[in-house]
Amino acid sequence: MTKQARSGPASVWNNIEGIAFGGDYNPEQWPVSVRLEDLELMQEAGVNFLSVGIFSWALLEPAEGQYDFGWLDEVMDNLHSIGVKVALATATAAPPAWLVRRHPEILPVTADGTVLGPGSRRHYTPSSAVYRRYAKGITRMLAERYKDHPALALWHVDNELGCHVSEFYGDEDAAAFRGWLERRYGTIEALNSAWGTAFWSQNYGSFEEILPPGLAPSTLNPGQQLDFQRFNSWILMDYYRELVAVLREITPTVPCTTNLMASSATKAMDYFSWAKDLDVIANDHYLVAADPERHIELAFSADLTRGIAGGDPWILMEHSTSAVNWQPRNQPKMPGEMLRNSLAHVGRGADAVMFFQWRQSFAGSEKFHSAMVPHGGRETRVWREVVDLGAALKLLEPVRGSRVESRVAIVFDYEAWWASEIDSKPSIDVRYLDLLRAFHRSLFLRAVSVDMVHPSATLEGYDLVLVCTLYSVTDEAAANIAAAAAAGATVLVTYFSGIVDEKDHVRLGGYPGAFRELLGVRVEEFRPLLAGSQLKLSDGTISSIWSEHIHLEGAEALQTFTEYPLDGVPSLTRRPVGSGAAWYLATFPDSNGIESVVDRLLGESGVAPVAAADPGVELTRRRLADGRSFLFAINHNRSGSSVQAVGTDLLSGERFDGTVPAGGVAVIAED
Numbered sequence: 011m012t013k014q015a016r017s018g019p020a021s022v023w024n025n026i027e028g029i030a031f032g033g034d035y036n037p038e039q040w041p042v043s044v045r046l047e048d049l050e051l052m053q054e055a056g057v058n059f060l061s062v063g064i065f066s067w068a069l070l071e072p073a074e075g076q077y078d079f080g081w082l083d084e085v086m087d088n089l090h091s092i093g094v095k096v097a098l099a100t101a102t103a104a105p106p107a108w109l110v111r112r113h114p115e116i117l118p119v120t121a122d123g124t125v126l127g128p129g130s131r132r133h134y135t136p137s138s139a140v141y142r143r144y145a146k147g148i149t150r151m152l153a154e155r156y157k158d159h160p161a162l163a164l165w166h167v168d169n170e171l172g173c174h175v176s177e178f179y180g181d182e183d184a185a186a187f188r189g190w191l192e193r194r195y196g197t198i199e200a201l202n203s204a205w206g207t208a209f210w211s212q213n214y215g216s217f218e219e220i221l222p223p224g225l226a227p228s229t230l231n232p233g234q235q236l237d238f239q240r241f242n243s244w245i246l247m248d249y250y251r252e253l254v255a256v257l258r259e260i261t262p263t264v265p266c267t268t269n270l271m272a273s274s275a276t277k278a279m280d281y282f283s284w285a286k287d288l289d290v291i292a293n294d295h296y297l298v299a300a301d302p303e304r305h306i307e308l309a310f311s312a313d314l315t316r317g318i319a320g321g322d323p324w325i326l327m328e329h330s331t332s333a334v335n336w337q338p339r340n341q342p343k344m345p346g347e348m349l350r351n352s353l354a355h356v357g358r359g360a361d362a363v364m365f366f367q368w369r370q371s372f373a374g375s376e377k378f379h380s381a382m383v384p385h386g387g388r389e390t391r392v393w394r395e396v397v398d399l400g401a402a403l404k405l406l407e408p409v410r411g412s413r414v415e416s417r418v419a420i421v422f423d424y425e426a427w428w429a430s431e432i433d434s435k436p437s438i439d440v441r442y443l444d445l446l447r448a449f450h451r452s453l454f455l456r457a458v459s460v461d462m463v464h465p466s467a468t469l470e471g472y473d474l475v476l477v478c479t480l481y482s483v484t485d486e487a488a489a490n491i492a493a494a495a496a497a498g499a500t501v502l503v504t505y506f507s508g509i510v511d512e513k514d515h516v517r518l519g520g521y522p523g524a525f526r527e528l529l530g531v532r533v534e535e536f537r538p539l540l541a542g543s544q545l546k547l548s549d550g551t552i553s554s555i556w557s558e559h560i561h562l563e564g565a566e567a568l569q570t571f572t573e574y575p576l577d578g579v580p581s582l583t584r585r586p587v588g589s590g591a592a593w594y595l596a597t598f599p600d601s602n603g604i605e606s607v608v609d610r611l612l613g614e615s616g617v618a619p620v621a622a623a624d625p626g627v628e629l630t631r632r633r634l635a636d637g638r639s640f641l642f643a644i645n646h647n648r649s650g651s652s653v654q655a656v657g658t659d660l661l662s663g664e665r666f667d668g669t670v671p672a673g674g675v676a677v678i679a680e681d
Contacts, residue, residue: 023164023265023290026095028407030059030362031400033382034328037062037085038069039371045085048369049092051383056400057094059362061327062086063152064099064169065131068106071148079155086161095163097267097327098156100253102145103169104131109144116141119180121224126175130375135178136171136249137186149253153260165257165266166327170294171246173271176278178242179222188217190241204513205233232432232514239428243280251287265289269327272318273311274443277431280424281318282464291319294328294366297351299341303451305646308351309628310450312358314422317462321413323361326352331365331392332380340378346673348395349402350644353675356406357630357642359414363403405660406677409640412632416459417617419472420446421480421491423465429514430481430506437538439555445478445504445598452608457619457629469494474615477525480507482514488524495528496588500615502607503529504595505556521558522594529594530564530585537576546572547581551603557581558596565594568610582607624651627670641678645670657681 032052037045052060063070063082071077089096105116110128116138118126126133134141145168156162195201198214207213212231214220223230223238254266269292270281285291293315297304315324331348333340343351352363370381384390427442453460461472465487469475475494480503483491488508495501508524510516517523521533537557539545545553548570557571560580567580583594591614599607612618620629626647633639640660643653650669657680659666670676 026059026163026362028058028410029356029403030095030325030364031055031403032057032059032094032368033061033365034064034367035060035062035085036065036367036369036371038066038081039373040369044369045088048383049088051388052094052368053092055382055397056404057368059095059097059163059364060089060368061097061099061166061364062089063101064166065101065104066099067101067104067148070101070152071106073108074112077151086156086159090159090161094161096159096161097164097166098152098162099166100145100149100152100168100257102148102167102253105134105141105144113140113144115180115182118175118178119183121177121179121222123179123224130174132170132174135180135183136245137178137180137183139182142249142252145249145253146256149256150260153257157261157264162261162264164290165254165261165264166292167250167253167257167266167268170269170271171250172242172276172279176242176246177222177238178245179224183245184222186245187222187238187241188220190244191220191237192217194237205231205237206515207231229433232429232434235432236425236429236514239278240280240425242278243283243424246279247284247287250284254287267292267325269294270315270318271295272315274307274447277424277427282422282424285318285320290325291315291322292325292327295326295355296328296330296334297343299333299337299339305350305354305628306451306454307447308354309358309454310447312355312360313420313450313460314462316359316414317422317464319359320467321359321461323359323411323413325362325364326355326360327362327364328366329355329364330380331382331384331396333378335376335379342380344673345391346395348392349399350646350673350675352399353402353642353677354628354644356403356409357414357628357632357644357677359632361410363399402661402675405663408638408660408679409632409677412634412638412640414459414461415620415631415633415639416461417472417615418453418458418460418474418476419463419469420450420460420476420478421465422446422462423480423483423487425512426465426480426482429510430479432514436506436536437556439538439541440479440506442479442481446476448598448601448604449476449478449608452604454628455625456608456612457621457623457627458612458617459620459630466490469499470497472499474611474617475499475501477501477503477507479504482510482512483508483524484512485524488528491525492528492587492592495590495592498589500591500593500611501528501587502593502595502611505558505597525592525594526563528585528587528592529583530562530592531580531583531594532561532563533596534559534561545576545597547597547599547603548572549603549606551606552600553581553597553603554600555598556596560594560596565592568593571597622654624653627651627653629653639680641676641680643670643676643678645672645674648672653678655680
């Protein structure tokens with residue numbers, strides 16, 4: 011339902027016809043004969059978009075100031091000749107050996123002082139002025155050379171910023187951290203106030219006395235830790251902006267992006283704060299093979315990516331055709347799983363489906379990572395499925411540019427994630443994502459579409475808003491959430507929300523702090539549960555992890571704890587607010603308890619599933635501005651399943667007969 015419009019020079023990217031299809035192309039790993047075969051295979055598969063040159067700096071500039079662009083010229087020309095558009099990378103994700111030898115000060119340093127050396131990738135700190143100078147140099151050379159090339163559609167800036175190393179502790183990082191703090195606070199007195207340095211004699215006399223929060227005898231200042239998280243997210247994006255400034259100067263009409271890693275596993279970067287600097291949001295996503303509900307985690311990550319994009323279509327820059335190489339046990343995808351994964355991303359807003367990588371490497375760390383062209387070539391299941399996927403995506407051209415419809419919002423905030431999981435909290439079992447994922451899972455299984463939104467985003471148009479474990483919140487964001495309830499939404503706030511402000515200062519006067527008035531409750535005392543403990547609730551369900559002593563101050567109790575010392579104390583409350591209502595959940599229910607709460611919330615808010623279908627069918631709907639809508643029905647069952655929809659299946663070209671085959675997908679252009 012989010013209506014935020016993205017700005018920036020996205021015209022070239024938007025001119026790619028239909029759903030873009032391709033992957034990371036690394037021709038520098040292969041002889042010319044293989045590159046020529048690639049052109050034939052790309053046409054067979056229906057590839058129309060490739061990311062090129064991500065790890066090619068050492069070949070483009072084999073020695074300082076000596077350049078070899080001949081091979082890349084040939085690749086760009088050949089791709090253009092078959093109609094393939096290119097996301098050209100700045101090649102800065104792995105500095106060449108000559109640069110490390112000449113300037114070892116660019117290498118990242120860990121909290122214990124260890125210098126991380128070369129021989130892998132991402133072996134630089136974004137704070138390094140020397141590294142930035144060289145990175146801008148190769149970026150400028152690429153931009154000047156290819157600024158007018160007809161294949162150029164997008165700049166792929168660096169790669170997976172923050173991957174492997176997301177915190178930086180070297181001398182140059184410390185100086186950059188101090189500079190960031192001085193700009194943020196202005197005076198050392200303001201910093202001391204924000205960090206609460208009166209505790210444990212931590213008062214600073216000047217910014218020069220401050221170091222990154224490395225190893226220490228006991229727990230570190232939480233304000234310092236939180237600001238260091240903010241700084242590391244900022245310094246990575248500041249480095250990105252510096253490269254983009256070069257590209258803007260030379261190619262002002264070519265959009266820029268970098269591939270995020272928005273998922274339930276990536277915590278270190280505040281992607282909502284990055285979004286305004288990306289002309290189109292791009293994301294990488296990989297399944298965890300050992301997760302039996304990995305398709306639900308995929309949905310969570312795709313919904314989060316769409317939220318970061320403000321509801322706009324986005325690019326799936328990387329995922330895998332089959333197995334990866336970096337998990338303990340790298341199981342291949344099941345037959346048909348690649349198609350289901352790919353179209354699940356499209357159903358949740360992606361207008362591009364790309365893989366790492368085009369051709370499976372024969373050497374190097376990722377040689378057993380699957381690719382579009384496997385080691386076995388054409389005579390493989392993976393290749394046949396790649397060709398089938400390319401054909402399917404061509405049929406989905408009408409979907410491009412449409413937006414996902416949702417009436418439910420889940421509030422998501424990286425800063426609350428960071429702050430809630432800094433040490434010295436009431437319970438180590440309170441993890442930021444657990445309740446978010448539990449509610450998202452329940453709604454996924456009910457085929458209810460969900461948007462992930464920042465606490466400051468407009469909540470207009472949402473009938474149900476879920477605020478889970480929003481430990482830290484600004485006054486403005488809390489008011490925004492309260493306004494949604496007053497305007498008619500059903501708003502659920504869970505325990506450990508609203509407890510502190512953005513400085514990690516406790517909101518005094520009674521928990522849940524920022525939401526106390528909205529919810530009509532006062533929490534006298536937290537009562538986190540010991541490991542393995544459970545509580546029986548008045549509706550017969552079970553809860554764990556958390557409980558608290560609540561007093562009603564305008565709310566009514568819908569459910570209570572039943573055991574000493576909280577027997578009869580509310581565990582779920584509701585308070586009418588304006589034309590809506592504010593609910594409070596004071597514990598972590600089991601799956602039956604989550605389902606019971608969701609039943610009540612959906613009943614009150616009037617939110618219904620995207621469509622009626624058998625259990626095990628994933629449903630999303632995308633709609634164009636002209637009103638045309640497309641229902642994505644992905645059958646995760648091993649038997650045919652029914653879906654109530656009327657229209658034409660774009661994948662078969664036939665009228666939809668109400669059944670999606672086992673493991674299959676239907677994309678229904680609805681009447």
